[in-house]
Amino acid sequence: MMKKGYLWVLLLCMFSCENDDDTTPTPSSGDSINGTWFSAEKGYIFEFTEGNDLFYNVNSVGCVLQDDNFVIEDFFGFTLNQTSENELVASSDLSDIDVVFTRLPEQNPFCLSDQIAMTDDPQVNYDHFWNIFNDYYAFFEARNIDWSHFEGLGDIVTNENLYDIIEEVALVLQDGHVSIYDEQLGIEIESGDVRLLERLNTNLSGDLIIEEVQDFYDLGNEKIITIVTDYLGGAFEIDDRENIIWGFIDNDTGYINIITMQGYGTDFNNELSSLNTLLDTIMEDLAAAGISKLVLDLRFNEGGIDTVALDIASRFMDQERLSYFKKARLGDTFTENTAFSIEPKGNFQFTEDIVILTSPITVSAGELFTLCLKDQPYVTIVGENTAGAFSTILNHTLPNGAEIGLSNEIYTDAQGTVFEIVGIGPSDPENQIPFFSTSDFEEGIDSGIDRALEVLEN
Numbered sequence: 500m501m502k503k504g505y506l507w508v509l510l511l512c513m514f515s516c517e518n519d520d521d522t523t524p525t526p527s528s529g530d531s532i533n534g535t536w537f538s539a540e541k542g543y544i545f546e547f548t549e550g551n552d553l554f555y556n557v558n559s560v561g562c563v564l565q566d567d568n569f570v571i572e573d574f575f576g577f578t579l580n581q582t583s584e585n586e587l588v589a590s591s592d593l594s595d596i597d598v599v600f601t602r603l604p605e606q607n608p609f610c611l612s613d614q615i616a617m618t619d620d621p622q623v624n625y626d627h628f629w630n631i632f633n634d635y636y637a638f639f640e641a642r643n644i645d646w647s648h649f650e651g652l653g654d655i656v657t658n659e660n661l662y663d664i665i666e667e668v669a670l671v672l673q674d675g676h677v678s679i680y681d682e683q684l685g686i687e688i689e690s691g692d693v694r695l696l697e698r699l700n701t702n703l704s705g706d707l708i709i710e711e712v713q714d715f716y717d718l719g720n721e722k723i724i725t726i727v728t729d730y731l732g733g734a735f736e737i738d739d740r741e742n743i744i745w746g747f748i749d750n751d752t753g754y755i756n757i758i759t760m761q762g763y764g765t766d767f768n769n770e771l772s773s774l775n776t777l778l779d780t781i782m783e784d785l786a787a788a789g790i791s792k793l794v795l796d797l798r799f800n801e802g803g804i805d806t807v808a809l810d811i812a813s814r815f816m817d818q819e820r821l822s823y824f825k826k827a828r829l830g831d832t833f834t835e836n837t838a839f840s841i842e843p844k845g846n847f848q849f850t851e852d853i854v855i856l857t858s859p860i861t862v863s864a865g866e867l868f869t870l871c872l873k874d875q876p877y878v879t880i881v882g883e884n885t886a887g888a889f890s891t892i893l894n895h896t897l898p899n900g901a902e903i904g905l906s907n908e909i910y911t912d913a914q915g916t917v918f919e920i921v922g923i924g925p926s927d928p929e930n931q932i933p934f935f936s937t938s939d940f941e942e943g944i945d946s947g948i949d950r951a952l953e954v955l956e957n
Contacts, residue, residue: 532579536587536600537607540827540834540907541893542635544610545569545587545600555607556895558630561616561623562609565896576767592771594891595805595839596825616898621661624897625653628665628679631895635907637828641919642672662686674906675862675888681901691888698859698883702936709935718935719799719860722945723756726796730754730948736784738763738777745781748794748948752955753785753849756796757811760803760864774807778814779845786847792955793849794948795872796856798882798934802863805891812871813844815853815878821913822871828907836911841871853878854951857924858934862886869923870912881951882932884924930954 536545537557544555544562554569555562571577577589577598587600608614616623629650639646649668656664662681666688669677675691699709709715727735727744731754735746742763744756763777764770785793795815812822819842826833857869857880866885872878890906897903911917925931932947933939939946 532581532587535603535606535610537603538598538600540635540829541598542631542895543598543600544603544607546606546610555610555615556631557607557609558627558634558895560609560626560630561898562607562614563627563896563898564610564615564617572767576770591767593767593804593806595809596837619658619899621656621658622653624661624899624901625656625664627897628903629653629668631903632905634830635828635893635895636672636905637833637890637907637909638672638674638919641917642674644671662688675886676890676892676904676906678892678904679901680904681899683900686901691886695859695886699935702933702938704937707935707937707940718940721940722935723799725943725945726754726756726948729943730945736781743777743781745784747788747790748952750788751790752792752794752952753788753790754794754796754948755781756799757865757868758799760800760805760807760811760868762803763807770804771806771810774810775845778811782814782845782847782849785849791851793851793853794856794951794955795853796948797861797865797869797885798856798858798947800861800865800868802865805864805867808864808868809839809841809871810844812868813841814848815850815872815875816841816843816848817850817875817877818843820875823867823910823912824915825908825910827909833909850875850877852955854954855880855882856947856951857882857885857922858947859883859886859922860934861922862888866918866923867910870910870918873923874913879927879930879954880923880925881930881954882925882947883934884922885918887918887920887922889919 532547534547542557544557546553551567552569553564554566556565571579575591576593577591580588580590582588585602589598589600616627633646652664665679669679669688669690670693672690673694677690679688696709727733730748731746735744737744740762742759746754748754763774819840821838822841823839824836826836855869855872855878861869862885866889869885873880888906889910890908892904893907895903909917909919930950932950936946
């Protein structure tokens with residue numbers, strides 16, 4: 500349930516969460532955990548035995564064994580709490596929700612050993628692909644898509660065209676949280692990439708046009724160099740894992756660039772503690788400087804972990820506030836709409852004038868951060884609308900081993916407004932400033948920061 504996040508490459512390093520502890524925790528209840536457990540909203544089945552524990556994905560046409568040596572901590576740092584004989588709750592500090600599993604009296608018939616789909620057959624794989632989305636995807640109606648229109652394509656897929664057809668269908672969704680990745684074949688399909696490139700290229704021309712991923716990072720790194728040299732005067736701080744840059748634009752104005760919402764710890768267990776140690780340092784620096792204005796730069800932020808975003812947001816809250824709701828696709832309906840509040844954390848919270856800079860890159864947990872702060876009376880948004888992809892990614896596996904990611908949750912703000920697809924952006928047209936523009940690169944400036952400083956002067 501980790502959200503997609505890419506990291507910038509000049510000042511930053513790649514991070515991967517690892518956990519070497521393979522000890523499955525003992526459930527808190529005295530009831531036996533052995534047996535089969537099912538989460539309907541996730542389509543996940545855990546089978547606990549005296550030997551290896553098993554993890555399956557199930558959809559309307561079949562079952563795939565995702566892990567035949569399943570360790571619960573590898574499931575995003577979750578631990579298990581058996582609340583009754585027939586209910587098992589998976590909880591993690593890195594998730595804002597618990598995942599509830601119900602005991603099945605017997606294994607799902609799709610997941611019996613002689614029924615599990617493990618095959619490269621293209622028609623079987625396409626059927627699983629289509630049904631995974633048909634069962635769990637949350638935004639067909641919002642995106643005005645008749646998913647049944649694509650069901651029959653399974654009749655024409657072959658080994659040669661399977662991924663061509665899957666890509667064609669996936670691109671229809673234009674969803675930054677929809678992906679297909681086949682490690683063995685080196686195939687990676689990102690549903691939202693075409694739309695993202697169109698948005699990033701809107702104000703670019705000539706040699707600056709982004710045609711491939713490296714172009715994108717080159718421009719981003721050039722922009723970071725401009726920020727730290729020309730706006731921070733070369734005097735800036737960056738944490739050991741290169742996830743946050745902070746400094747001061749002038750005596751009254753601070754600057755924080757939150758590059759990612761993940762990778763602050765060495766593993767799942769110390770992610771939040773490491774983050775909050777860093778946040779304490781940053782907030783102490785702001786307090787010591789006595790600034791009255793702050794630019795929070797989320798334009799480079801490609802998401803990560805929701806609870807990381809919430810802990811960072813808590814350092815800019817003046818009081819506990821209802822911040823957002825979310826619910827998940829559950830068959831033909833949804834789970835209960837759950838409310839989430841954020842309260843101030845730490846010894847010091849900055850609650851004076853803040854400008855949040857956003858861009859089409861700002862996605863997922865980066866958008867959740869923006870969602871939680873946008874209505875604060877001291878916050879103004881400058882930049883472009885965010886990506887419009889909020890849902891925690893639901894991961895399933897195809898029979899051929901390819902990994903599927905999709906959106907199955909709907910987030911709303913405290914007033915019930917959904918920002919999926921459209922994203923969150925400036926309410927004032929004068930504050931709509933492109934992230935990438937030819938004029939900025941030619942002149943060596945950052946129009947977003949320039950506009951933020953104008954807003955903070957008023």
